[in-house]
Amino acid sequence: MIVTDPRAWADAEGYLRRAQAILAITHVSPDGDAIGSLLGFTHAMRSLGKLVTPTCQDPPHPRFDYLKGVRDIRQSGEGEFDLIVSLDSSDLARLGSIFIPAQHSRLPVVVFDHHITNLNFGVVNVVEPGASSTSEIIYALLQRMGVTITPDIANALLTGVITDTLAFRTSNTTPDTLAVAMALMRSGGNLQEVTRQALIMRSFDSLRLLGAGLMNAKLEGRLAYATIPRKLRKELDVKEERGDAGLVSTLITAYEVDVAAVFVELQNGDIEIGLRAQPGFDVSQVALELGGGGHPAAAGCTLPGPMRDAVNRVLPRLKQVIREA
Amino acid sequence: MIVTDPRAWADAEGYLRRAQAILAITHVSPDGDAIGSLLGFTHAMRSLGKLVTPTCQDPPHPRFDYLKGVRDIRQSGEGEFDLIVSLDSSDLARLGSIFIPAQHSRLPVVVFDHHITNLNFGVVNVVEPGASSTSEIIYALLQRMGVTITPDIANALLTGVITDTLAFRTSNTTPDTLAVAMALMRSGGNLQEVTRQALIMRSFDSLRLLGAGLMNAKLEGRLAYATIPRKLRKELDVKEERGDAGLVSTLITAYEVDVAAVFVELQNGDIEIGLRAQPGFDVSQVALELGGGGHPAAAGCTLPGPMRDAVNRVLPRLKQVIREA
Structure with a gap:
């Protein structure tokens, strides 16, 4: 169900292949898909030898502490980068204080998102309103780029799929969503544990x-x-x-x-x-x-x-x- | 993940192909998998020209009223049959008053079940403890027999999968379970509606x-x-x-x-x-x-x-x- 112009996918892949230091940003008040797509992307690009700095203006909720690398997400966009990747954010304002115009305006921005309201604010925009979650889109990206899905990547992306579909209960759940979840389980993702931690557990x-x-x-x-x-x-x-x-x-x-x-x-x-x-x-x-x-x-x-x-x-x-x- | 002896599958298929009038029985106090596997099996065998009488000692809960044919499930096993099929029941006693020894003892019983406690009380027993649900086993049967999955069959079998896994939340959910759910959606099953009706809705x-x-x-x-x-x-x-x-x-x-x-x-x-x-x-x-x-x-x-x-x-x-x- 991937609908974005194939050239946009090819352009996005080109930017990622050429990049050396990537500033990855997800939106303020991050939900499970924000954190999941950010970490899944980060782990995957690092496996390709890229330097990636995952960032979010607001610290993730402790319920996501089961995710590898969640405590390394930075709350600042300072540093030297040659590419910005925006995850699950429909516009620049949603990136909050991480995006520093004085430092970042000259950098290309590649956008991955599933919100139909996306303003296409990047130099390349992979926006798939038919996808359950940005994590589902990142899965398609990794398939395309031939990245081996590790259990850490699988659990991060499963987190996005599970939280944005309330464990496959919402109308944005398609057969493709189930296919992605199945593939992520086969790559070592723990569906039961992700669902429990990301969706079910709460305070007394x-x-x-x-x-x-x-x-x-x-x-x-x-x-x-x-x-x-x-x-x-x-x-x-x-x-x-x-x-x-x-x-x-x-x-x-x-x-x-x-x-x-x-x-x-x-x-x-x-x-x-x-x-x-x-x-x-x-x-x-x-x-x-x-x-x-x-x-x-x-x-x-x-x-x-x-x-x-x-x-x-x-x-x-x-x-x-x-x-x- | 199908582990039953391939000969048992072949034998079960043989009995079904030869049968003309099938008494299909599921267990007392029927849950979603009991009703779902019973109706999925019934619709499918009727599409092959068989006469099938779906039965259960206790009437199904009204929450399952969205399922085609649920009100035609009979509470009696009286009639002329040449085969009994037991669905989701681990022993003969769980079939309750539907199984009438005086009339039924001479008939072959084919058993489909996923409970590890199954007593293998049939002449053929297809028992798959690795399956999420008996509905998942019936899906495998229909694939094997080349039955076209209609939306009615898909919704019945989805009901069993969803209720026995609490919508994919329990540890019996495998990648195969998601593959079956995906295939059932592609055949016209409405995952969101089945989940809502079978699992979520309750009284004020x-x-x-x-x-x-x-x-x-x-x-x-x-x-x-x-x-x-x-x-x-x-x-x-x-x-x-x-x-x-x-x-x-x-x-x-x-x-x-x-x-x-x-x-x-x-x-x-x-x-x-x-x-x-x-x-x-x-x-x-x-x-x-x-x-x-x-x-x-x-x-x-x-x-x-x-x-x-x-x-x-x-x-x-x-x-x-x-x-x-």
């Missing part, structure tokens, strides 16, 4: 927060919603200051629910809102109207507080989505 | 019960446990009378937890106990000692009540498992 705190959220959840018609006020976090003595502990993704798994919403009160008083919908319903329009974004099945936005105002603004619109579907 | 009631269980859960050292007394179900007005709503599987996902236990008070006062362990810990010995069974990572047993006695009997043993690991 977050389980208690999930429990409290489920107990507080309300069902109005086919709309389920719950609030997570700051004082709930304080009562439960939860250490993590953000997030909904998977509450909105859990609410949408109920037969009785077509649309789910969770309202999280942030430190600054703003309300972060996560929306989910069953197939056939579209919550992305509501998120867009309110200054957010996303997909029909999963979207979000942030509104000013207090909680009650945000709830009163969003619920009527969601009920309308259900009525008009 | 069960979410509230899960929430209450998580709020009540206790962490003692690296042991997490929770109780679900009958009165909690009554307070929450939960309709389903059994099960732990996924509570023990959720507790074991916490970083802080090596072993998890959930105690469910049954209608008759007995206490059903579910046990889970992180890799490196073994709860099956405790379950065995108490008259239950299972695997190192997932086991269970039933003890007499009251709740407190069962809890006091099991917790010290689990703490010992953690200490001695």
Whole structure:
């Protein structure tokens, strides 16, 4: 399902073959695909004798500590390079403080990404919206370049595939995705362990927060919603200051629910809102109207507080989505 | 990874080719692999012109209603047949009331199963403990017999693969499992929808019960446990009378937890106990000692009540498992 112009692939390969010192950058607030494609690429290019510096503005979450080399990812783009490779980032701004215009503007940038929103900001752009993940694209690159996939590379790329498909549960999972995962397992990747570490494990705190959220959840018609006020976090003595502990993704798994919403009160008083919908319903329009974004099945936005105002603004619109579907 | 004697495969194929009227039986309390392998086999053999009667002592759970033909599964083995095919059942007793000795004892039985505990009770036994599921074995059978995989067959077999691997999360998932899933997708199987319907969706009631269980859960050292007394179900007005709503599987996902236990008070006062362990810990010995069974990572047993006695009997043993690991 590779759709990029074959010349772009050939050009990308040419840049990589000629490069000696590569600055590899992935996006701020890195997720599993950001870290996985960055490390998979780094290990592979090093096996070809390249000097590679993997970087990300924000340090990876400790849940990815099982990945070889994750602690060597630098938070600075300083140094001498002859090529920049951007991984899983749709535009230059998403590379954050790593990209230093004064030093990097003269360098060619090769872009690997699967986001359809990619701005094609590189001198070469390998952008494959049909791929499950940037890791799936890096796998295709390594196949093309004849790189031997080691278990470290396999586990890095599996991490990207697993996290971006929620272990093959999302609609971006294609037969090709399964073929890539199969090949990575055959090269020594540990699918079960990657899934456990990257996707399943969480803190006991977050389980208690999930429990409290489920107990507080309300069902109005086919709309389920719950609030997570700051004082709930304080009562439960939860250490993590953000997030909904998977509450909105859990609410949408109920037969009785077509649309789910969770309202999280942030430190600054703003309300972060996560929306989910069953197939056939579209919550992305509501998120867009309110200054957010996303997909029909999963979207979000942030509104000013207090909680009650945000709830009163969003619920009527969601009920309308259900009525008009 | 097919290990059965090639002659057994050839014999099984011979019986199927010669048969005119097949009684296909799967085990009592059917899970996704029971239903999936039964329906996949039925559709496929009918496409070869065979008369097939799919049966199961207990009616399938409504969550499987998306499968073509699921409502035509009969709860009786009466009729004229020249061959019995047993699917996903490790012994004759697991076929329940469908197998009527007076009528069926003279008929040849062909067995397809992936349980290592299979008693090889057929005239031919295709038993593949390395397969993720009986559905994976039926896929190999259909490949062998040159059956065209329709979307209905694909969705049935995907159901077995997905439910027996928890969507590729368990240790029985091999590269071959992914290859089969990929092929089934290419034949029109809808992986996302099968996963959603067979594995993810649940009642809003069960979410509230899960929430209450998580709020009540206790962490003692690296042991997490929770109780679900009958009165909690009554307070929450939960309709389903059994099960732990996924509570023990959720507790074991916490970083802080090596072993998890959930105690469910049954209608008759007995206490059903579910046990889970992180890799490196073994709860099956405790379950065995108490008259239950299972695997190192997932086991269970039933003890007499009251709740407190069962809890006091099991917790010290689990703490010992953690200490001695």
